[in-house]
Amino acid sequence: MKYQQLKDFIISKMKMQHIYQPVMIKTLLENEGLASVRKIAEAFLEKDQSQIEYYEQITRSMPGKVLQKHGIVDYADKAFVLNVSDLTSEQRSELIELCNQKIKEYENKRGKLVWKHRARDSREVPGSLRYQVLSKAKFRCELCGIAADEKALDVDHIVPVNKGGKTVIENLQALCYTCNSQKRDLDDTDFRPWKDMYRNIDPQCVFCKIQSKSYESNELAFVLEDKYPVTKHHTLILPKRHVRSFFELSSSEQKACLLLLESIKEKISKKDSSINGFNIGINDGHDAGQTIFHCHIHLIPRRKGDVPNPKGGIRHVIPEKGFYK
Template structure:
């Protein structure tokens, strides 16, 4: 008991959920089980598989059955037409008929019907996986998120169905979200993206800021504005030096948005007089930008902080707030 508890609590180093799932399955089955049961249990946690078949349900089989007036769909619910008019015996007869059609198809086609799911599924060895994750410094090489926040997967840069090899030079570390969004025809190499995110400008006041950090994540950071418009006015910036909003990568946009949501929750708890926010970017000198390192203004608003708040951000042009 103590050794296993110590391993789980102190020594278990995780890059995915597999270890605790396997131990849990063994504990639930008297300490012994087969690999199929372990695999099925891991699968039960893998919502990406459910999403895959949800997509097939909606865009393939569901569409065909709707077209043939077998089912109707109401949002996420499918209903078998005229089911209420079937007797229990008729229901069972139709179930048996479906089972017969399934078995006939499997007998005819064999395991090839699942080949699209099996292709390129060879497991990556533990040592190779370790070295790929070590090289990536434990972060997704596309969005930069840490392995502590999202499970990282070892991805083929050049897909195997395009001739890619099972070598460390053809692997990169991607979080499961980035990997799921990357198609098996995409051979983009994200391994050097981390270098891009490390870019800092020596003469930029935001790249060399010395203010107290409020919150941060892999790609963005937030601190109080030195010249606040209202109390707790915050700036959220990408850590990488880039000029304006339109220079941000999508992962940086996501990172800034995550901090904005986090700060909104934090500020409204700290100050219950906050009843709204203005969020915005200045892009370009003629739009009022004075520091050419992209930054989002998160400006808390309170009732009666101005006589007439109508129009909000439209008031950047005097007289255009009301319309």
């Protein structure tokens, strides 16, 4: 990556949910392009005085993953390396200033709310205990299932402190800031069993039975080759939870499926250069053609000449409506 590419990323492509990305890039620039996770975490601490291990986790799971995806950094030996070569001192200074501007813009926009969720948690829950709670929840909200890299997680007292609740792991649960804000201080609902919902399977379901044959998966979804492929590399993306309809999935499950859909599409495209397009479809309900009532998304590669006239694509589920002017 060259100077101009990084500059363009900072100015126009950086989509911020927090100040983490510009702080991380700035820290790498200030340290000749190489900084340990701890060093980056300490940079976050300059903005929010909190426990160091929390920000080490943040570094790896949030801006680290995003910046790796964009090719901005690499990770090895517990350190991140900036993928920009041959920077002059002037260019380095300019990029650092751009990061400072991004940080200031976001802080001005959000004000004290930037660190509100952390200020509340750090006052009540020690860092080591907080990490245990988040780790046990696999860094997902125990109510809605959203991941920590999508939305900041709070450590919530199940029985509120003002009702005598203690700061012990048995009385703590991981909630995203949205779910936690909707839970009143007088509400002592324990949402931890809700995460078991994501492990619900039907022993009679064909897809539930063969989850172990999946060749790629994440925490909430998995991938199978279609047993009766329409075209070569026809693939299915499914939620791990047994659920009939796409519309019954949680937002986290939908996101998990779509992430796999994108990943598999890229891998299939690289493997088979004859692919020129894809059909993506869901048969949702008996009258829509669903025969196995475990939600699944079809990813069907298309190639030039595989049908005489591809116009209309999925509109041909009702043949006489396929072609249109």
